[in-house]
Amino acid sequence: MSTDVPEILLGAQLKMLKLPTVLREHQKLARLCALEGVDHVRYLSRLIEMELIDRERRIVERRIKAARFPAKKTLDSFDFAAIPRLNKMLVLELARCEWIERRENVIALGPSGTGKTHVAIGLGMAACQKGLSVGFTTAAALVSEMIEARDERRLLRFQKQMAAYKLLIIDELGFVPLSKTGAELLFELISQRYERGSTLITSNLPFDEWTETFGSERLTGALLDRMTHHVSILEMNGDSYRLAHSRARKARPTP
Template structure:
């Protein structure tokens, strides 16, 4: 029969091999509490398992946040929801549960520069990560360069597959920087690849009526808009510039 120290050594080695670091770190303290409070074996085991699950969830969320490339300062706590029209605010609240991701629906945020489009989608993205979803944020200009380089190196299918692991892809400021036809072709390929398979969340200063500037010809423009709008939630954020408002307030003080 194993002695007390032998049992500890066996448990420590076994838990390390099973990759249960939280159970390994906590089982002695929890056992002491279980004896003190006369907890059943099942309750003791359940609490250990719960601690392990909580720690794994915490580590997974931290990993997802790092991987997302989101500007973490743009969260819901720092966003003034009261600035939003009531209809937009209602849509935002509905988006926070993440159910739209399961339906591969898109989120399209339109509005003037400084209206808070990027901040809002980044904040939603963070909330989705806290619920266990994978999100990737990228400015449109950097995304098309990444896709174009992949195409030139004959790695575009591999890059698309890598991006497909994200439940939501936030593409910021589409149409803000003028792109050439080749760059817009790879962007269209990405949108077509994610159609009904994965959500995209897009911000743009340009209404759909001006998207021919982005995709360069009417047919591609119509096809891109059709894929985005078919399953989508549109957030119209025609608000005064938040940055301009803050600047005026600071000057008054």
């Protein structure tokens, strides 16, 4: 019984120090190092390295969870051949996230089903991996939240929260026309982020039709002026990416 005391005490201490990987792996690694003839310094170094790697993984997972992506999608799983007009080299360059450090913007344009959301999530996931804070929302949901925050007198706090993201992804702009109040609130938020943080917008509408969403040529012009000052544009016109993949799945023979 007394031989268990040091182990129990060590386990309690590691929990207090919040070293779960060390707690989980120290015995197994100790046996391995003993077989290999590894000294105590290299054993400890390996153990701490395992903790650091696992800690970074957990931090990334928390960033991804905080971003509220609708699904976990990476650029590795995107079929660039299905959208030949999309500049693959530009997308891969954007995945390095240097544009976010420069506080620039990205706009992805194309009809429904061409993978705009997939690419946006993929770039957002890459930013999380780089240690950057990311927020994901649809334009309709964002406007709804801002109107609700305004009515509850917490709009300033909400705007500060949105402005704090290194990258804010606004998906599906143009799917739903905005009210005058909603358009003004969205413009105000994008103006607050101008040259302070990066914004990625996906839209099914070309720029000359954005007035249909915002309801005002003046407001649309002012918003585009800010968004396109430092911007990379992803043109994603083509056949529906989702429809093509659905057809391909159905065409596969049943094993």
